Amino acid sequence: SAVISQKPSRDICQRGTSLTIQCQVDSQVTMMFWYRQQPGQSLTLIATANQGSEATYESGFVIDKFPISRPNLTFSTLTVSNMSPEDSSIYLCSVPGTPSIHEQFFGPGTRLTVL
């Protein structure tokens, strides 16, 4: 299984500011996924980040709000831009599992609170 770390683990931010979340994997992976879990809700996929190409965003999520970088096969960042209290969530990155790519491995998450 992949070992995934995220930074920061938690943060409290003021509305209107931006926060960049980092995700580091201990092995090279083609795809990385970013999820959001709002309070009391299910995990929702924000986007798929492929190395060397633009991220693919799910319906309801846009690049201007959640820009993603994928500079290499072990690292990705998600930025939450111009934050509002509605962005208060846990943000998680994940990678496809092995041998089954469907069984994704998740990082520990970043708990974001926007005041």
Next chain:
Amino acid sequence: DQQVKQNSPSLSVQEGRISILNCDYTNSMFDYFLWYKKYPAEGPTFLISISSIKDKNEDGRFTVFLNKSAKHLSLHIVPSQPGDSAVYFCAARSDSNSGYALNFGKGTSLLVTP
């Protein structure tokens, strides 16, 4: 809209007894189902999965049952142990999803009491 539903937000079971966690889905295109377990301050951990071509998959104390006609799956934990206390998420995917997106339920919090 929520395509994967876990209608019981919480469940309490005595140690040694069976825990049954339920999950319903609405999308008939889902072809692969997974259960994840999540402890506080940690990310979800993959537990067990089942393909739509099967109706049962067993791994130690954990068994997942799939009833495609009812669009229902369940996770059985026998015997339950206090360390099983966690939030359990049901997830599903289909080839028609973009990439490898997983659709998650809201989770069921299981408490196993000694």
